[in-house]
Amino acid sequence: QLDRGCALHTAARGGLSSVSSQDVPAQRPRAIFHTSENDPAKHTEQHEGRLYNIPLEEVKAVFPHGLPHRFQQQIQTFNEARVMVRKPALEILAYLKGSNFAHPAVRYVIYGERGTGKTMTLCHVVHYCSRQGWLVLHVPDAHLWVKNCKELFQSSYNKDRLDQPLQASVWLKNFKTSNERFLQEIKTQKKYMWGKREITEEGRPLREVVEQGLARVRSATDAVGVVLREIKQQSHRGSFRLLVAVDGVNALWGRTTLSKEDKSPVSPEELTLVHNLRKMVTNDWSGGAIVTTLSQTGSLFKPSSAYTPQELLGKEGFDALDPFVPIPVPNYSPREFESCYGYYLERKWLQHEKAHTEDGKAELQFLSGSNPRQLDRLAGPL
Amino acid sequence: TLRLICTTTPVQRKNVGASGPEKYTEAFIKKQIEEFNLGKRHLANMMGEDPETFTQEDIDRAIAYLFPSGLFDKQARPVMKHPTEIFPEQRKIQWGEDGRPFNFLFYTGKQSYYSLMHETYEKLLSVQKHQDQLIAQDLPLQKEKRNLAGSRWLTKIELEEMLLEKVSDDDYSRFIKLLQKLVALPCADIEENYIQKFSKEVPVQLQKVVIEPLQHDERGVAFSTGEGKRKTARATAVVYDNGTGKITVNGVDILHYFPVLQDREQLLFPFQFLGRIGKHDMVCTVSGGGRSAQAGAIRLASAKALRSFVTEKEVEFMRQAGLLTVDPRVKERKKPGQEGPRRKFTWKKR
Numbered sequence: 001q002l003d004r005g006c007a008l009h010t011a012a013r014g015g016l017s018s019v020s021s022q023d024v025p026a027q028r029p030r031a032i033f034h035t036s037e038n039d040p041a042k043h044t045e046q047h048e049g050r051l052y053n054i055p056l057e058e059v060k061a062v063f064p065h066g067l068p069h070r071f072q073q074q075i076q077t078f079n080e081a082r083v084m085v086r087k088p089a090l091e092i093l094a095y096l097k098g099s100n101f102a103h104p105a106v107r108y109v110i111y112g113e114r115g116t117g118k119t120m121t122l123c124h125v126v127h128y129c130s131r132q133g134w135l136v137l138h139v140p141d142a143h144l145w146v147k148n149c150k151e152l153f154q155s156s157y158n159k160d161r162l163d164q165p166l167q168a169s170v171w172l173k174n175f176k177t178s179n180e181r182f183l184q185e186i187k188t189q190k191k192y193m194w195g196k197r198e199i200t201e202e203g204r205p206l207r208e209v210v211e212q213g214l215a216r217v218r219s220a221t222d223a224v225g226v227v228l229r230e231i232k233q234q235s236h237r238g239s240f241r242l243l244v245a246v247d248g249v250n251a252l253w254g255r256t257t258l259s260k261e262d263k264s265p266v267s268p269e270e271l272t273l274v275h276n277l278r279k280m281v282t283n284d285w286s287g288g289a290i291v292t293t294l295s296q297t298g299s300l301f302k303p304s305s306a307y308t309p310q311e312l313l314g315k316e317g318f319d320a321l322d323p324f325v326p327i328p329v330p331n332y333s334p335r336e337f338e339s340c341y342g343y344y345l346e347r348k349w350l351q352h353e354k355a356h357t358e359d360g361k362a363e364l365q366f367l368s369g370s371n372p373r374q375l376d377r378l379a380g381p382l
Numbered sequence: 383t384l385r386l387i388c389t390t391t392p393v394q395r396k397n398v399g400a401s402g403p404e405k406y407t408e409a410f411i412k413k414q415i416e417e418f419n420l421g422k423r424h425l426a427n428m429m430g431e432d433p434e435t436f437t438q439e440d441i442d443r444a445i446a447y448l449f450p451s452g453l454f455d456k457q458a459r460p461v462m463k464h465p466t467e468i469f470p471e472q473r474k475i476q477w478g479e480d481g482r483p484f485n486f487l488f489y490t491g492k493q494s495y496y497s498l499m500h501e502t503y504e505k506l507l508s509v510q511k512h513q514d515q516l517i518a519q520d521l522p523l524q525k526e527k528r529n530l531a532g533s534r535w536l537t538k539i540e541l542e543e544m545l546l547e548k549v550s551d552d553d554y555s556r557f558i559k560l561l562q563k564l565v566a567l568p569c570a571d572i573e574e575n576y577i578q579k580f581s582k583e584v585p586v587q588l589q590k591v592v593i594e595p596l597q598h599d600e601r602g603v604a605f606s607t608g609e610g611k612r613k614t615a616r617a618t619a620v621v622y623d624n625g626t627g628k629i630t631v632n633g634v635d636i637l638h639y640f641p642v643l644q645d646r647e648q649l650l651f652p653f654q655f656l657g658r659i660g661k662h663d664m665v666c667t668v669s670g671g672g673r674s675a676q677a678g679a680i681r682l683a684s685a686k687a688l689r690s691f692v693t694e695k696e697v698e699f700m701r702q703a704g705l706l707t708v709d710p711r712v713k714e715r716k717k718p719g720q721e722g723p724r725r726k727f728t729w730k731k732r
Contacts, residue, residue, distance in 0.1 A: 305638065362659035366627055367646050369637035378643070 040128035049335040051082040062130045065140045065174040088329045089124040104283045111294040112329035113307045115373025118293045134241040135182045142251035161272045168220035172213050183207035194219045225276045235287040242288030249292035253317030331370040352382045414465035473546050494545040505573045506564050513569045533581045593689050606690035610682025615671025617679035621687040625663030645677035652685040
């Protein structure tokens with residue numbers, strides 16, 4: 001059925017093989033851009049440049065807060081979530097499949113220019129891990145914790161640090177939706193005191209800690225800290241795998257826009273959330289992996305042309321994250337561009353008459369420079 | 383007797399008649415010429431050059447050096463030229479000491495015009511006579527056509543300058559018709575010298591823009607350069623063949639240099655028009671102006687460079703599309719008494 005494919009996309013056809021799409025009598029163009037391989041575990045280089053589907057219920061369960069805003073809008077418009085399989089993601093998956101979990105956790109830093117698909121790569125990896133049954137600790141955007149915070153309280157646990165109850169409670173809620181069954185299984189190992197009255201005993205499921213944090217907003221940040229510590233200790237033992245996925249990790253080592261009541265600036269270490277997250281990102285535990293993304297878009301006080309790890313992380317961050325595996329994410333290759341373009345055409349997203357022609361395609365490619373974000377923005381009004 | 387001691391100004395003014403433009407006497411002009419030559423020698427001395435071989439161009443350069451002027455109008459700047467170029471030619475007095483005019487047509491009012499018409503008509507008659515003679519002798523009439531395409535008649539203003547008197551439109555058209563009648567006769571070649579006084583050559587060759595041929599660099603790839611400008615921006619573009627459609631500006635990719643879509647569309651236009659979007663690579667340098675001006679300048683430069691790759695018909699299409707024309711719009715000057723180039727100050731009723 002592959003020979004029936006359109007003459008337009010001969011380049012995409014070059015890498016086809018009979019293994020990949022086991023599509024049943026699908027329409028002709030669909031066969032080329034899409035795969036029915038919905039399990040990221042089975043994605044190989046043959047699937048590169050193709051889009052695979054994630055059922056909507058899974059999306060709600062796995063990504064309560066992880067996807068970029070525009071992609072969420074696209075899901076709503078098209079009523080399906082299609083993620084493109086690209087080389088950087090395949091690279092990380094290969095490493096993850098082959099890594100030895102007795103060794104300390106390996107850190108992967110995804111970097112690239114603006115709008116090339118770093119967050120989407122991260123989500124692809126997160127999807128894979130959740131399918132495999134790992135516990136996923138997904139921080140959608142660390143920059144949210146470092147700026148625009150309305151309420152800052154002094155931490156009861158440690159006098160020097162500052163709490164952020166709002167952000168912590170939001171994150172706890174999303175964490176709960178994504179990892180329901182783990183919260184039941186993992187048991188606390190210490191006794192925790194919340195304030196003067198509430199106590200969580202040893203051996204209680206972690207879900208109680210989370211619910212405590214949600215109920216008592218003041219202690220939400222401490223609840224987050226507790227959750228992180230417990231998970232870290234227990235993954236060390238090997239009962240489950242842990243994936244720490246942080247988007248915008250350069251926020252942890254930059255500057256903040258927050259200030260204390262006496263107008264003095266706050267450095268990131270003084271925030272409890274950031275402090276705990278930093279502990280998670282250090283590789284002194286084993287039994288999982290840490291995948292992070294650098295993001296210039298939300299970063300503070302960094303020039304817009306900076307995209308390498310050195311520039312965005314700063315010296316402090318670089319030393320803290322060193323050693324790591326850097327994974328660059330480039331713009332679309334011609335094949336990927338064609339499959340994205342074909343997908344938009346097929347979903348009738350490009351309504352302009354000229355968009356269907358070869359000239360229109362060349363024009364789109366030129367104007368967007370094969371940058372995924374630019375292409376998405378360009379295709380919007382068309 | 384009453385003597386008017388104080389007179390009012392209107393009475394005084396009436397005594398002085400309105401005279402025309404200043405009349406220069408011949409003696410005056412001669413004196414000016416002498417002074418000019420003397421001044422020329424002095425100037426040559428001042429500049430340290432040889433007075434004998436001091437040409438008009440040297441004079442112009444020396445004056446521009448000694449009296450630098452920032453005025454825009456070239457004719458308003460200090461000038462030192464031969465008096466015949468400065469003082470307009472004037473008619474010498476047309477009558478003698480006894481008051482009798484020299485020319486018999488003086489009392490027609492337009493003596494030089496009518497004398498010219500008479501002369502031309504005489505030539506016409508002589509040509510006709512010659513023609514009749516040739517017919518009587520059965521000789522073939524000469525049929526060498528003058529090249530009318532490359533010549534034009536004198537304009538009215540030129541004719542006025544030649545005759546040193548005003549010529550009306552009707553008179554001018556009558557004269558031209560007479561000349562055309564003369565030229566239409568087969569044997570007009572006899573009076574060729576006379577006719578040439580009244581015709582001028584028109585440069586036939588229009589300025590044809592030369593399209594440069596393609597050059598080849600070390601790897602054998604064909605390329606061509608073009609320059610463009612817009613407002614204050616100047617750009618040079620080098621377009622290479624066998625490319626992938628990659629464009630670099632000042633060493634940076636266009637996505638980074640022009641984040642705005644509009645500028646990238648401007649760059650795209652020449653390639654899209656010719657249908658060669660993914661076929662050429664381009665490396666450009668641009669400086670000056672703003673974002674939009676730089677985009678326009680690069681567009682012009684790339685269109686000029688693409689002419690070498692393309693057939694002449696397509697070059698004509700590009701010209702008609704406006705891709706090859708320099709945009710003449712520049713920032714307009716602010717005028718005094720107004721807030722901007724066009725905007726006036728707020729008008730208050732009181």
